[in-house]
Amino acid sequence: MRTIILCVLLSFAALNGRAASLHALIIDGQNNHDWQRTTPVLKKLLEDTGLFQVEIATTPPKGGDFSAFHPDFSKYQVVISNYNTFPNGDNWPEAVQTAFEQYMNNGGGFVSYHSADNAFPKWQAFQLMIGMGGWMGQAGPYHYFKDGKLVSDPSPGPTGSHGARTPFLITTRDSQHPITKGLPEKWMHATDELYNSLRGPGQNMTVLATGWSDPANKGTGRDEPMLMTLTYGKGRIFHTTLGHDPAAMSCVGFITTFTRGAEWAATGKVTQKIPSDFPGPDEARTRTF
Ligand code: ZN
DSSP states (O other): OHHHHHHHHHHHHHHHTSOOOEEEEEEESOOSSOHHHHHHHHHHHHHHTTSEEEEEEEOOOTTOOGGGOOOOGGGOSEEEEOOOOTTTOOOOOHHHHHHHHHHHHTTOEEEEEGGGGSSOTTOHHHHHHHSOBOSSOOOSOEEEEETTEEEEEOSOOOOOBOOSOEEEEEEESOSSSTTTTTOOSEEEEEEEOOOBOOBSOOTTEEEEEEEEOOGGGTOOSSEEEEEEEEEETTEEEEEEOOOSSHHHHTBHHHHHHHHHHHHHHHHSOOOOOOOTTOOOSSOOOBOOO
């Protein structure tokens, strides 16, 4: 019996072409978004690649006892944050912050997903990891694209805003990076929030893709960074502003960039192919979960 089970498992791995060897940890527990619904989607998307084994660490609710929250980051190739502190959530305990900084310094992988960049404005190392964030009075320049180049404007101003949710066009700005290599130059993203006016240190950061923030929808009239990569010590970070809710996460563009970004953060490479249903510039493409 045991042999049969082993054979079935082995053939599944063979069919899949690879074993799920990358260990991923999703952190949630506090978020002004519906993390109870989005974390299972993140987990499923990662597992569906056949590459990841996913665990979840859920913090106590606001004001709770964090003494039992001390993930062993070194067990994972990539950590995904679905946690934020907007408007007044709990900071992780200092020992957890220090452990996370060490993990990243030593070559860890991190994915900042959607509102995870609305977090920890005073935690400088975290701000260096994500490059920029919003809604929490983050310090640092406002980063946007103009004439095909990144502009970092140090003059003070608001941080973090978005208009009503709508489909919008994403423009690939770096077609050589492993995450975006092979993607169309322009593709339509399904209904989502388009973040604007994100601020932060923006060091060791590459903007992979932008979205145009429409002034008719409370936007800036600028091309705002949507997908970024950064380094922190020996660590790699993929920052996606996309994916407000499961409807936005059903976009094939979100799915593809999120899972490729997670693989790159974990290993520095991307082995996943661009799916045949990836959207072009005219129409968003979604999948049902
Ligand atoms: Zn949102």
